[in-house]
Amino acid sequence: MRRVRRLLALCLAVPALVACALHIAHSGDPGLPPAQDGAIRVATHNVHYIWGRRATGRWSVGDWEARAPALDAALKATGADLVAFQEMETFEGGNSDARNLARSHLLDANPGYAAAAIGPWRRFPSTQPIFYRPDRLELRDQGWFFFSDMPDTIYSRTFDGSYPAFASWAEFVDPAGRAFRVVNVHFDAGSGENRLKSARLVARRIAPWIDDGQPVLLMGDLNARAGAPTLDILAEAGLDFAPIDGATFHFDLGINLFGAIDHIAASDRFERVTDPVVLRRRFAGDWPSDHYPVVADYRLRATP
Secondary structure (H helix, E strand, C coil), rough: CCHHHHHHHHHHHHHHHHHHHHHHCCCCCCCCCCCCCEEEEEEEEEECCCCCCCCCCCEHHHHHHHHHHHHHHHHHHHCEEEEEECCCEEEEECCCCCHHHHHHHHHCCCCCEEEEECCCCCCCCCCCCEEEEECCCCCEEEECCCCCCCCCCCCCCCCCCCCCCEEEEEEEEECCCCCCEEEEEECCCHHHHHHHHHHHHHHHHHHHHHHHHCCEEEEEEEECCCCHHEEEEEECCCEECCCCCCHHHHHHHHCCCCCCEEEECCCCCEEEEECCCEEECCCCCCCCCCCCCEEEEEECCCCC
């Protein structure tokens, strides 16, 4: 019996030790470097949707009210000129975006930002906005497409019939008059096949832009780690993924068990000035969401 107890204790201890080792390997927050002259600081952050009809409990309206200062502090900490948000939604049934607590709060608290990739919800899916600084960038155009066999049909379900998922995009012009596009994506967490088909669709959609010489940035929650076929498809389309050390998802607990699933990638018309930094910390004493913000600096290359 004593031997059995020891064996059971060992069986319990080994996974705990492995988890501790993984957490240490995927942790760390080196802090952001100073902004570089002429560079554009970009960030991506999955902020988790809010259950609009729940007053209390995890991800409820009450929970959001407690987290709101943390999300605001996280945005301010990035210092970004562009921020791609995913799951910025107050879900109350259906596809309505008539109330969006997180987006409204951040825009009210940060008047230096405006939101692109939004519009009347019946014509534009607005839960993946791209925040930008109008004093540095001019919004020229915006659009969307769904990860679906009917990509231009709003709220069409994904390839396997699951919940609608989509890419939002916006075209900006920098102070030198150079145009570029930002694509904001959130791929399916549960279906690898959906992720692959979504990546192929994104690759087809961005190909004409890249072939035309237009700089393209892609940011978002790909639910895939470095080396995954999902990323390979996009790399073959002409995007270079910034190397991200450690975790970007932490289970809303600060537990870092696997590599980055949130990514930043760019076409060759962009030069990466700094490697990405993951802000693995609480803000205003709380976790803003179950993902960390990821930040990097890029500079537009001169036109060949």
